[in-house]
Amino acid sequence: MKNRSLLMIPGPIEFEPAVLSALGAPTTSHVAPDFIEVFGASLEQMRQVFFSPDGQPFILAGSGTLAMDSAGANLVEPGDRALVINTGFFSDRFGTILERYGAEVTHVRAPVGGHPSLQAVEELLQSGPFKLMTITHVDTSTGVRADVRALAALAAQRGTLVVVDGVCSVAGEDLRMKDWGVDLVLTASQKAVGVPPGLALLMAGPRAMAAFKARKKPVCNYYADWTNWLPVMESYEKRKPGYFGTPAVNLVWALHTSLGKILSEGMDARFTRHALISRSCKEGIRALGLGQVPLEKNYAAHTMTAPRFPEGIHGPDFLSRVSKAGVVLAGGLHPEIKAEYFRIGHMGAATLGDVLAVLGAIETALAGCGYQVEPGSSLQAAVKTYRSTVP
Ligand code: PMP
Numbered sequence: 001m002k003n004r005s006l007l008m009i010p011g012p013i014e015f016e017p018a019v020l021s022a023l024g025a026p027t028t029s030h031v032a033p034d035f036i037e038v039f040g041a042s043l044e045q046m047r048q049v050f051f052s053p054d055g056q057p058f059i060l061a062g063s064g065t066l067a068m069d070s071a072g073a074n075l076v077e078p079g080d081r082a083l084v085i086n087t088g089f090f091s092d093r094f095g096t097i098l099e100r101y102g103a104e105v106t107h108v109r110a111p112v113g114g115h116p117s118l119q120a121v122e123e124l125l126q127s128g129p130f131k132l133m134t135i136t137h138v139d140t141s142t143g144v145r146a147d148v149r150a151l152a153a154l155a156a157q158r159g160t161l162v163v164v165d166g167v168c169s170v171a172g173e174d175l176r177m178k179d180w181g182v183d184l185v186l187t188a189s190q191k192a193v194g195v196p197p198g199l200a201l202l203m204a205g206p207r208a209m210a211a212f213k214a215r216k217k218p219v220c221n222y223y224a225d226w227t228n229w230l231p232v233m234e235s236y237e238k239r240k241p242g243y244f245g246t247p248a249v250n251l252v253w254a255l256h257t258s259l260g261k262i263l264s265e266g267m268d269a270r271f272t273r274h275a276l277i278s279r280s281c282k283e284g285i286r287a288l289g290l291g292q293v294p295l296e297k298n299y300a301a302h303t304m305t306a307p308r309f310p311e312g313i314h315g316p317d318f319l320s321r322v323s324k325a326g327v328v329l330a331g332g333l334h335p336e337i338k339a340e341y342f343r344i345g346h347m348g349a350a351t352l353g354d355v356l357a358v359l360g361a362i363e364t365a366l367a368g369c370g371y372q373v374e375p376g377s378s379l380q381a382a383v384k385t386y387r388s389t390v391p
């Protein structure tokens with residue numbers, strides 16, 4: 001029996017062989033000339049992927065939570081007011097991080113699977129001033145996709161900094177930092193960026209950098225302090241060595257390879273592909289009679305799908321049957337509905353073939369759990385959806 005399964009969770013994802021071989025190459029010194037070139041070029045590639053020609057990129061060793069922590073540590077001073085657009089578990093986490101750095105946090109919430117209305121956000125912004133507003137572009141606990149463009153436009157009218165958690169969106173969902181007036185976008189390597197876990201990536205726009213430089217108090221976090229990292233990023237970009245903490249050398253080589261692939265696919269083509277794969281998956285799930293966590297289709301992520309279990313399905317039993325069929329999916333995460341749904345990731349190099357394998361495994365597992373489905377019905381719906389768009 002083959003010792004391999006298809007990993008279709010919302011991160012880490014299946015990685016491209018070229019990225020994995022870059023990761024496996026002999027480790028160089030972090031100040032070797034060829035590594036300096038790769039680090040510098042990766043920073044430049046990030047500006048294109050984030051649509052931020054005048055942004056300051058940071059590549060740090062750490063996970064997405066470190067990227068969130070770094071944004072909070074560097075932008076918040078005690079007593080600052082922050083507004084969290086809350087669409088789930090990771091929005092809550094951002095609020096907790098901001099509070100840790102002394103912010104007074106206001107959450108604008110919606111029922112699970114929903115999103116706060118623009119009107120509610122506007123009213124709260126009016127009651128401000130808020131120094132910053134956080135948006136979780138795709139909250140991985142609900143699969144809800146926020147309307148970053150419209151929200152950022154509201155904040156811009158009030159001079160509020162817009163900080164986007166793009167961990168489950170960057171390089172998969174349309175996100176145009178400069179054009180949309182977003183001041184900071186952060187992500188992690190293991191999702192649509194297509195690199196194994198271990199890199200925290202941030203892009204700080206000019207207003208975020210100005211807010212950091214105007215701080216009255218030192219940053220209350222040693223490792224994440226941009227004062228330490230900014231000279232390092234600037235040196236590498238000038239193709240000079242820099243040091244504060246040893247960079248994750250192999251992961252940076254892998255990042256350079258993956259960003260190259262992303263840019264050669266083309267950002268628009270990549271967003272369109274993610275939307276198409278997502279639609280195909282979601283139509284397949286609908287054909288099985290399963291609901292989905294996002295309450296509105298237009299606010300559902302393109303990087304993942306969050307189907308609800310039919311009545312009477314026991315999540316762990318279902319997931320273990322899916323796994324026996326060769327596919328790995330994720331369970332629920334949002335504390336209020338944890339046992340009621342599961343999660344499928346379809347980002348990065350995901351194809352229609354991957355989605356069909358996922359749907360086949362889901363059908364098999366549902367039947368094994370006693371839920372009757374017409375064999376192939378979800379695959380048919382997915383292929384139909386795909387073919388209606390791709391000539
Ligand atoms: N934000 C979002 C939207 C996420 O999906 C995740 C991870 N699933 C995180 C933040 C935290 O990232 P990490 O697990 O890499 O720390």
